[in-house]
Amino acid sequence: MTLPKRLRTLFESVSSWSRPAWFLLASAGLTGVIFLFVRVFVLDITPVALISAQSTFVTYEVQRGPASNFTLQGAQLRDRSQVCEGILDGTGRFTGLVAPGQGNRVSYTHHRSHLLITLDIPPGTSAAELTVEGHAVCKVQGDTLNLLVPNEVLDRHLPFPIVGRGEIGAELRIQTAPVQAQDLIQVDDGHGGFSVRRAPGPLLMGATVRLFGRTSTLSGTGQLYPIPDAEFQIPRGSRLSSTEEPSTMVGTVTAAADDFALDVEVTLEASEVLIYRIGQRDQVERLAVGAFARSFSNPGLVPILVAIAIFGFILQLLCALDGVVRDKRGRR
Amino acid sequence: MLRAFFVSVMFAMPGDVVAQDVAVTSLSGSVNEHFDTTARVAGSRLVSVRLGTARGLAFDPSNVQVVRPVSLAGVCVRSISRDGLYWMRTYYGVEATASGKRLLIEPFTSSLDQILRSYGEGEIAIVAFSSVDASCLDQSPLVLPVLVPEGAPDRIEVLLNSGSRRISAGLDGGEQVVCVTPQNIERIVFDSICTLAVVLSDRPTQRVLQVAMDDGLTVVREDYKIFLPAHQ
Numbered sequence: 001m002t003l004p005k006r007l008r009t010l011f012e013s014v015s016s017w018s019r020p021a022w023f024l025l026a027s028a029g030l031t032g033v034i035f036l037f038v039r040v041f042v043l044d045i046t047p048v049a050l051i052s053a054q055s056t057f058v059t060y061e062v063q064r065g066p067a068s069n070f071t072l073q074g075a076q077l078r079d080r081s082q083v084c085e086g087i088l089d090g091t092g093r094f095t096g097l098v099a100p101g102q103g104n105r106v107s108y109t110h111h112r113s114h115l116l117i118t119l120d121i122p123p124g125t126s127a128a129e130l131t132v133e134g135h136a137v138c139k140v141q142g143d144t145l146n147l148l149v150p151n152e153v154l155d156r157h158l159p160f161p162i163v164g165r166g167e168i169g170a171e172l173r174i175q176t177a178p179v180q181a182q183d184l185i186q187v188d189d190g191h192g193g194f195s196v197r198r199a200p201g202p203l204l205m206g207a208t209v210r211l212f213g214r215t216s217t218l219s220g221t222g223q224l225y226p227i228p229d230a231e232f233q234i235p236r237g238s239r240l241s242s243t244e245e246p247s248t249m250v251g252t253v254t255a256a257a258d259d260f261a262l263d264v265e266v267t268l269e270a271s272e273v274l275i276y277r278i279g280q281r282d283q284v285e286r287l288a289v290g291a292f293a294r295s296f297s298n299p300g301l302v303p304i305l306v307a308i309a310i311f312g313f314i315l316q317l318l319c320a321l322d323g324v325v326r327d328k329r330g331r332r
Numbered sequence: 333m334l335r336a337f338f339v340s341v342m343f344a345m346p347g348d349v350v351a352q353d354v355a356v357t358s359l360s361g362s363v364n365e366h367f368d369t370t371a372r373v374a375g376s377r378l379v380s381v382r383l384g385t386a387r388g389l390a391f392d393p394s395n396v397q398v399v400r401p402v403s404l405a406g407v408c409v410r411s412i413s414r415d416g417l418y419w420m421r422t423y424y425g426v427e428a429t430a431s432g433k434r435l436l437i438e439p440f441t442s443s444l445d446q447i448l449r450s451y452g453e454g455e456i457a458i459v460a461f462s463s464v465d466a467s468c469l470d471q472s473p474l475v476l477p478v479l480v481p482e483g484a485p486d487r488i489e490v491l492l493n494s495g496s497r498r499i500s501a502g503l504d505g506g507e508q509v510v511c512v513t514p515q516n517i518e519r520i521v522f523d524s525i526c527t528l529a530v531v532l533s534d535r536p537t538q539r540v541l542q543v544a545m546d547d548g549l550t551v552v553r554e555d556y557k558i559f560l561p562a563h564q
Contacts, residue, residue, distance in 0.1 A: 057496065078549070109548060116548045120498065144498065146548045170496050171520055185549045196549055202496050243516065276518045278416065284518060 004322040007315075040216070041301065047211040048224060049270040049287065051240060051251070053168045054261035057202030058253050059107035060166030062100045063246050067163045069099045074153040076114075076194055078146035078187055083130055084138035092191055094147065096133065101126030108160060108253050110262045112183070112197035114148040115255040117160070121145070148187070148196060151257035159252035162266055165242050166249045169204025171276045172237030205261045207234035209287060211270050215299050225299050232287055238277040242268055355400055355432035357407065357424035363442040365411075365420035377545075378556055379412065379522045380457035380491035383530075384480030391456045393440040393448045398460040398476040399561045400426070400435040401536065407460050407476060408468035409437055414455040416520045418444065423466040433561055434479060453480070457491050457521060462559075474538065475558045485561070487529050490541065491522040497545040497552075499524045504540040532563035 062068045075094045077083065088094055098117075100106050103125030109116040119128045121143050128140045149157065185196045211230035215223040234240060242249045251266025275285045383399065398407065404426045411420040424437060437460070441448055448456065461473035479485065490509070492499060501509040511526040513519070526543075541556045 107548075111549075118498075118548045144546070170523075171518060187549055198549065239519070274516075278518075278520055284516075 004318065004325070007318055008322065041298075045214045045216045047213050047227060047230070047270040049268055049273050050210045050212065051168065051207060051264070051266050051268070051273070052210075053207035053234070053240065053264040054205040054259075055169040055203070055207070055264055056199055056205070056261055057107070057109050057170060058162060058166065058168050058262060058264050059105060060162045060249065061164045061245075062102055062104045062106060063164030065099065065102050067250075068106065068161050069097055070160050071097050071158065072117075072147060072149060073156045074150065075117075076148045076150065076187075076189065078148065078189055079142070080189055080191060082141045082145055084135070087130060087132040087135050087138050092189070094130065094132075097131040098147070099129040099131065101128050104128055106162075108255070108262060109199075109202060110255050110260065111199045112151075112260070114150055114196050115154060115262075116196075117147040117149065119145040119147075148194075149255075154255050154257050157255075159254045162249060162251045162253055162264070164249060165245050165247035166266070167242075168207065168240040168264055168266075169238060170202040171239040172203070172278050199260065204234070204236060204238050204240065206236050207238075207240060207264075208232065209234060209240075209273065211287065213298055223299060234275060235277060238275055241274045241276065242272045243274055244269075244272050247272060353432050354397065354434045354436050355426065355430035356436045356438050357426055359422070359424050359439060363420060363439060364422045365418070365441055365444055377493050377543075377554065378459055378475070378490070379493050380459055380489070381475050381477045381541075381556075381558060382458075382480065382489045383477035383485045383487070383560070384483035385487050385489070386452075386454035386480060387483065389453050390449055391451045391453050392481070393445055394438075395481050396437040396440045396458065397434045397479045397481060398437065398458075399479060399559055400433055400476070401462065401474070401559055404435070404462050404476075405464050406462070406466070407435065407437075408463040408473070409440075409458065409460045410468070411440075411456060411458045412521050413451055414457065414521055415518065418447065418451075418456075421468055423463065423468055435476070472557065475541075475556055477558060477560070485530075485532060487527060488558075490526040492524040492526065492543065493522050494524050494545050495547075496523060497547045499526065499543065499545055501526045501541060501543045503528065504542060509541070530560065532560060534562055536560065536562045 073095045076092070077088070077094060080088065080092060083094070087096065098119075100119050101121065103122065105118075105120040105122070107116075107118040107120070109118070119140065121127055121140065123143070128145060130138045130140060132138070183198045185198050186193050187196055209232040211227050211232075212224045213227045215225060247268060249266050249268040249272070251264065253265075254263045256263070270287050273287050275287075277285070396409075398409075405428070406423055406425050408423050409420070412418065420441070426435065458478045460476045460478060462476060463473055477488065488509075490501070492501075492511075499511040501511055503509065507528055507530075509526045509528040511524050513523060514525055537560045539558050539560055541558050543554050543556070545552045545554070
């Protein structure tokens with residue numbers, strides 16, 4: 001039997017289903033299969049969010065100790081008595097490795113003259129450790145350690161880590177009277193002190209969240225692809241927060257002497273991102289991107305979609321050719 | 333007016349323990365309140381002082397009670413919703429002849445009754461303080477905790493707007509107050525919730541809540557005088 005004849009037989013058998021119920025059942029079945037397919041391969045796959053933010057304040061809870069370590073060069077301390085004797089240099093500054101403990105909270109605040117790094121060490125979590133070349137590892141005393149990195153040495157530092165449940169910025173809130181009117185703060189470190197030019201805040205100056213889809217095929221997941229139009233502008237004065245514990249938030253923050261805001265870049269699962277902002281009653285918002293946009297830009301689905309398109313085209317072409325041939329025979 | 337009548341009738345009922353214990357405020361003028369479609373930007377660091385545990389019920393503006401010292405000429409009430417959309421600041425008079433260890437703030441609202449009832453009990457922050465000045469601009473007022481109606485006064489809950497500072501607090505007797513940053517809610521009106529279990533003594537006491545706010549550079553301390561009633 002030739003191909004046109006086979007196709008004709010198939011067509012005749014389908015058209016012989018005179019009862020509409022068959023068509024309804026077939027349509028419902030096919031819809032279900034396609035929906036399940038889209039659900040498993042598109043909707044259930046959480047996109048990845050890339051947050052690029054400019055904020056004066058970032059904080060996170062240490063989730064992976066070693067990944068949260070960072071080095072400091074020439075940092076000043078608010079309270080020198082919290083660290084072991086001898087690990088500060090001749091000018092009372094710290095140059096070495098800071099290893100926050102699991103469960104500690106690390107906060108970065110950019111003031112006009114210094115980057116303030118605060119380690120909060122809640123009871124029950126392991127103390128942060130300081131390591132300086134040639135000295136024994138030093139456990140930090142107290143429940144909080146404030147390290148101040150002067151602007152002039154910021155360019156000697158690598159980006160600082162953010163690995164764990166975190167918050168970027170703080171929502172524009174009800175303002176209270178300033179605690180201290182002056183912006184030049186004299187920090188009393190017990191050794192003559194030093195001045196810090198305070199910045200108002202904390203404030204998120206602006207942020208962009210880009211979503212990337214993940215491909216999913218029968219063989220697994222793994223490829224990222226940009227979802228078109230899935231770019232969210234986060235308004236100034238919002239707070240971006242990750243919800244889950246443990247969180248997938250991973251990224252870095254850099255501080256520059258000539259920039260008021262910190263440059264923050266983190267990735268995390270899009271379902272974790274919460275946006276808090278002043279507005280109406282419901283002030284917590286999540287990101288969402290349409291299944292349509294995700295489906296049609298998913299490279300994993302492209303071969304299937306192309307195969308369906310080619311099949312449909314060939315089928316139509318063959319049917320048309322068959323019609324032409326029959327028409328010629330009929331005329332003869 | 334009708335409500336005031338019912339309230340007075342209800343509280344005059346013999347045998348009602350709560351009723352015998354409650355005095356009602358008087359108000360000259362109107363309640364100074366507002367509900368915004370956008371949030372206000374003004375406020376105080378001390379946002380709420382409550383004695384008892386909020387029960388998760390809807391807020392009832394017709395039954396807002398505060399602790400009442402014996403000699404109290406007037407009370408200033410500041411209230412704000414957690415989202416900052418509602419705020420109120422009103423001075424109420426207190427009849428010198430009225431008796432009762434609790435003070436019912438009446439009327440708490442003049443036109444926002446339905447809106448306020450849509451909030452939860454814990455979502456309306458109220459701080460009340462004794463005042464002789466109707467402008468409510470006292471320097472160091474005596475804070476009168478808000479009581480949870482029918483609730484046990486076994487816990488002080490203080491809401492603070494610290495501006496993301498690290499808060500540590502304690503009472504003048506040495507009791508440490510546990511302060512936490514609320515998670516998964518917006519922090520527009522307050523960003524610290526401080527709680528402490530208390531055991532009331534046999535006579536009313538005036539305690540001092542000492543709050544230290546640390547922004548990493550300096551520590552600022554503020555004291556708030558709080559009136560605690562006698563154990564009943």
